[in-house]
Amino acid sequence: MGSLSDSKLPAIDFTKPDLKPGTLQWDSVKAQVQQALQQFGCFEALFDKIPLEIREAIFGALEELFDLPLEIKTLNVSKTPYHGYIGQHPKIPLFESIGFDDAHVLENVEAQTRTFWPQGNASFSKIIQSYAKELRELDQMIRRMILEIFQLEKYMEEHMDSSEYLLKVMKYKGPRTSEPQVGLGAHTDMDLVTILYQNEVNGLGLQSSSTGEWIDWVPSKDSFIVTIGESLHAWLNGRLKATYHRVMLNGDKPRYSVGLFTVPKAGYMIRAPEELVDEAHPLLYKPFDYAELLRFHVSNEGRYTQSGLKGYCGV
Numbered sequence: 001m002g003s004l005s006d007s008k009l010p011a012i013d014f015t016k017p018d019l020k021p022g023t024l025q026w027d028s029v030k031a032q033v034q035q036a037l038q039q040f041g042c043f044e045a046l047f048d049k050i051p052l053e054i055r056e057a058i059f060g061a062l063e064e065l066f067d068l069p070l071e072i073k074t075l076n077v078s079k080t081p082y083h084g085y086i087g088q089h090p091k092i093p094l095f096e097s098i099g100f101d102d103a104h105v106l107e108n109v110e111a112q113t114r115t116f117w118p119q120g121n122a123s124f125s126k127i128i129q130s131y132a133k134e135l136r137e138l139d140q141m142i143r144r145m146i147l148e149i150f151q152l153e154k155y156m157e158e159h160m161d162s163s164e165y166l167l168k169v170m171k172y173k174g175p176r177t178s179e180p181q182v183g184l185g186a187h188t189d190m191d192l193v194t195i196l197y198q199n200e201v202n203g204l205g206l207q208s209s210s211t212g213e214w215i216d217w218v219p220s221k222d223s224f225i226v227t228i229g230e231s232l233h234a235w236l237n238g239r240l241k242a243t244y245h246r247v248m249l250n251g252d253k254p255r256y257s258v259g260l261f262t263v264p265k266a267g268y269m270i271r272a273p274e275e276l277v278d279e280a281h282p283l284l285y286k287p288f289d290y291a292e293l294l295r296f297h298v299s300n301e302g303r304y305t306q307s308g309l310k311g312y313c314g315v
């Protein structure tokens, strides 16, 4: 396989209808995933299974949601830190986010939607649920490939069964400046994998894991960004790095984005498989629970500082 340019993220095509494990097609996409993760630690995924009308409608739905009064938005609370409403933070004044746990299940979204619209909002719930349900398939293909790359097939069922989904929707106010302002500072996510999508306002930057260079994401039609989180980095005993990323914005248009965060279930202990621990690769992290890691994180310097994983459970 040829080498990739260092300054543009590879776009990997997941749109083939017959992309099934065990096919040549699958192996070819998997090889591209492996190369992209080695070189960049993240990649662009082309995926067309979410109906266009849902993808077009989602940003209108987000506008409607974020236009609600603050006292309504703050009703979005969660027992897990960072899964509920975030906003009005002095360090990231442009940013707001709202979380939907297990958004691929319609009843869950409907219940959470009633927090914002007590009489319900059927079209909003349907858009959020369809989006999450279709994108889950992309996440599962990617994680299946990653486990195959590291020959961890025997953990497939446990890995899939021990994860769940948070759909986080985000708004960044336009800063009304020509110089880019920080929307969200450089950070890694604490989850397993994140898949990001945005409206027409660019601003997401990703740091290449091999060169350290920051690359601006300029999406094309059907494109999503896939990043690796600290929990997957830890479970793979460091074989993949968590992706540093940030959002910088200028102008006056708001940026809306949607993140599908694949998270380990609360209470599940993340423990690197013995196959990935040897003399050349000593164990990096003691077993930990993702929800407890987040609690540690909020109790200390906060999420948008450098990784709290080493401090929490580094060996």
Ligand SMILES: O=C(O)CCC(=O)C(=O)O
Binding pocket: 168, 170, 184, 189, 196, 197, 198, 204, 245, 246, 247, 257, 258, 259
């Ligand atoms: O808005 C984006 O594209 C990125 C959001 C993000 O990095 C996060 O919420 O962790």
Ligand SMILES: [Fe+2]
Binding pocket: 187, 188, 189, 245
């Ligand atoms: Fe992030």
